[in-house]
Amino acid sequence: MRIDDERYEYDGTYEDEVNEKAQQQIKKEQRLIDELEADADEHPIEDDEDDRDEQPERKLLKRELRAQALKRLEDSARTLKDYENLIAWYDRLDANRERRERYHEIPRSGDDIPLDYGAIKDGLYFPDTLNDVLEKQIRNGDFIDAIFFCPYDIHELVTEKYMSDILRELSEDNKFLLFLFAIRQYSSTRIAAIRGQTDRNIRKVRGTMLKKIRKKLLAALKDKADKQQPLTLLEKEFLTDNGVGIENTVG
Numbered sequence: 001m002r003i004d005d006e007r008y009e010y011d012g013t014y015e016d017e018v019n020e021k022a023q024q025q026i027k028k029e030q031r032l033i034d035e036l037e038a039d040a041d042e043h044p045i046e047d048d049e050d051d052r053d054e055q056p057e058r059k060l061l062k063r064e065l066r067a068q069a070l071k072r073l074e075d076s077a078r079t080l081k082d083y084e085n086l087i088a089w090y091d092r093l094d095a096n097r098e099r100r101e102r103y104h105e106i107p108r109s110g111d112d113i114p115l116d117y118g119a120i121k122d123g124l125y126f127p128d129t130l131n132d133v134l135e136k137q138i139r140n141g142d143f144i145d146a147i148f149f150c151p152y153d154i155h156e157l158v159t160e161k162y163m164s165d166i167l168r169e170l171s172e173d174n175k176f177l178l179f180l181f182a183i184r185q186y187s188s189t190r191i192a193a194i195r196g197q198t199d200r201n202i203r204k205v206r207g208t209m210l211k212k213i214r215k216k217l218l219a220a221l222k223d224k225a226d227k228q229q230p231l232t233l234l235e236k237e238f239l240t241d242n243g244v245g246i247e248n249t250v251g
Contacts, residue, residue: 035084151179162220166213174209181206218242 073086134146148156154175155167180186192199
């Protein structure tokens with residue numbers, strides 16, 4: 001069977017169309033940004049960060065005044081210019097809220113990683129897989145997590161020796177299960193589909209495995225407390241929840 005070379009000749013048209021579409025989108029976004037910046041300069045909105053040195057009562061008063069001013073804008077908006085000004089207010093408030101929330105976000109690998117951490121929404125030039133946490137660590141010269149990103153090396157991903165010893169003693173099946181649960185954050189239903197088992201069986205095995213880990217962990221932390229070694233807050237809470245007194249331990 002012969003393929004017609006002229007019919008299947010590749011001329012790069014698809015890349016040209018993609019690049020043209022991307023350039024148009026970039027120009028459109030830049031135009032919108034310029035319009036918003038111009039409108040923000042014309043109608044400045046004070047930022048909450050400027051109020052950090054003021055008294056709490058004055059801060060509350062200014063917030064109330066801003067809320068009332070925004071309410072008046074919403075009620076009086078009639079023309080296109082009024083609505084554009086109102087949208088500029090909304091955009092500024094959303095930007096401030098997202099900035100404050102970003103301080104408490106935990107970056108994760110995968111499709112649900114926040115775009116502010118470098119993931120490309122459409123993956124046109126840089127795929128999402130090149131922006132996950134492991135890839136960024138590799139580019140920065142930190143290879144430890146990437147080297148041990150494996151179910152059977154899960155004990156290398158913890159820093160405490162007693163925890164590493166506990167995880168090293170697990171069977172290979174339990175290591176694989178713990179890796180999917182704790183590292184990959186897979187649900188029991190998804191793991192059941194991967195292993196060809198029922199969801200109930202997966203949850204039962206996980207519960208048994210966690211009981212064994214907690215039992216060994218309790219013994220290790222008791223020994224650590226008896227030796228008056230420093231304990232973290234989580235370690236103290238674990239001992240307290242299991243009925244172990246820690247009044248005389250070093251914090």
